[in-house]
Amino acid sequence: MINIGVIGAGAMGSGIAQVAAEAGYGVLIFDVDPNASEKALGKLQKNWQKAVDKEKINPEEMQKRVALVRVASDLADLKDFDLVIEAVAENQEVKKSVFSRLDEVCTEKTIFASNTSSLSITEIGSFTNRPDKVAGMHFFNPVPVMKLIEIIKGLATSEETIDALKVVAAKMKKVGVVANDTPGFIVNRLLVPLCNEAIKMLEAGVASLEDIDTAMKLGANWPMGPFELSDLVGLDVHIGATAGLERELNDSHYACARLARQMYRANRLGRKTGKGFYDYNK
Numbered sequence: 001m002i003n004i005g006v007i008g009a010g011a012m013g014s015g016i017a018q019v020a021a022e023a024g025y026g027v028l029i030f031d032v033d034p035n036a037s038e039k040a041l042g043k044l045q046k047n048w049q050k051a052v053d054k055e056k057i058n059p060e061e062m063q064k065r066v067a068l069v070r071v072a073s074d075l076a077d078l079k080d081f082d083l084v085i086e087a088v089a090e091n092q093e094v095k096k097s098v099f100s101r102l103d104e105v106c107t108e109k110t111i112f113a114s115n116t117s118s119l120s121i122t123e124i125g126s127f128t129n130r131p132d133k134v135a136g137m138h139f140f141n142p143v144p145v146m147k148l149i150e151i152i153k154g155l156a157t158s159e160e161t162i163d164a165l166k167v168v169a170a171k172m173k174k175v176g177v178v179a180n181d182t183p184g185f186i187v188n189r190l191l192v193p194l195c196n197e198a199i200k201m202l203e204a205g206v207a208s209l210e211d212i213d214t215a216m217k218l219g220a221n222w223p224m225g226p227f228e229l230s231d232l233v234g235l236d237v238h239i240g241a242t243a244g245l246e247r248e249l250n251d252s253h254y255a256c257a258r259l260a261r262q263m264y265r266a267n268r269l270g271r272k273t274g275k276g277f278y279d280y281n282k
């Protein structure tokens, strides 16, 4: 595998493009918004310049990386690519339009991966005529820092596709874990209910939020407590994630804590609105 297309140049797409170039792949970025692609290129150069300034890489290595990344003006530019990783908005209709067009323009060999956090990989595969070559590649934010990639196997995904993505993950110096196409995959299936349970414990008066956070940091070695994490992720995302688990697993045990819905109504979403469980305006 020598080249990777990245669709969507936002928070995740730009990070994926960065680690792909650092692994030595030729990278083509496509975004419906050309400004987003240019912004992503600028961000990559800035990150690599910082690495040069800190003497982590030499200027030649930076130039090599910069030369590997280009911007595509049309999805058809990805025709002969080995792998295309999609990181557009978390909306199945948008993903459907991207994958059906990719399926038309790409040669048979191209593998498609989606960075979706919650949508069905099996369904994404059904938007194409190559469901065996469609899988999930779930990166974590910020991509250059986080070591994990969840590789998601849809109902029709072949072992060859999973094996090829494991190789890509390793070349990106990440650790790939494989999960079947199930709600929340591995990390969010565990983390979302844990944070939800912490909110329910607060509602029930078990302990203060500060003490629950401290307990998980010092007792379970979490780098941040469940309330700090919920504020970072955002209560809007938490509500969507619990609703997805409840619906797909058909189990009311996953239902969102009432307090989280109340906070959403008050626009206390966490860091993004300045106030969540903690106040960030102080």
Ligand SMILES: NC(=O)c1ccc[n+]([C@@H]2O[C@H](COP(=O)([O-])OP(=O)(O)OC[C@H]3O[C@@H](n4cnc5c(N)ncnc54)[C@H](O)[C@@H]3O)[C@@H](O)[C@H]2O)c1
Pocket: 007, 008, 009, 010, 011, 012, 013, 030, 031, 032, 033, 036, 086, 087, 088, 089, 090, 091, 094, 097, 098, 115, 116, 117, 118, 138, 139, 140, 141
């Ligand atoms: N942000 C996270 O923490 C995170 C973590 C893991 C996975 N994800 C998933 O990654 C994906 C992208 O998330 P993000 O946070 O980078 O979003 P973002 O909003 O930062 O970026 C999305 C980009 O996609 C572009 N786009 C929209 N429709 C497009 C189309 N039809 N063709 C090409 N480009 C299009 C937008 O212009 C935008 O630049 C989502 O599926 C999300 O669930 C996000």
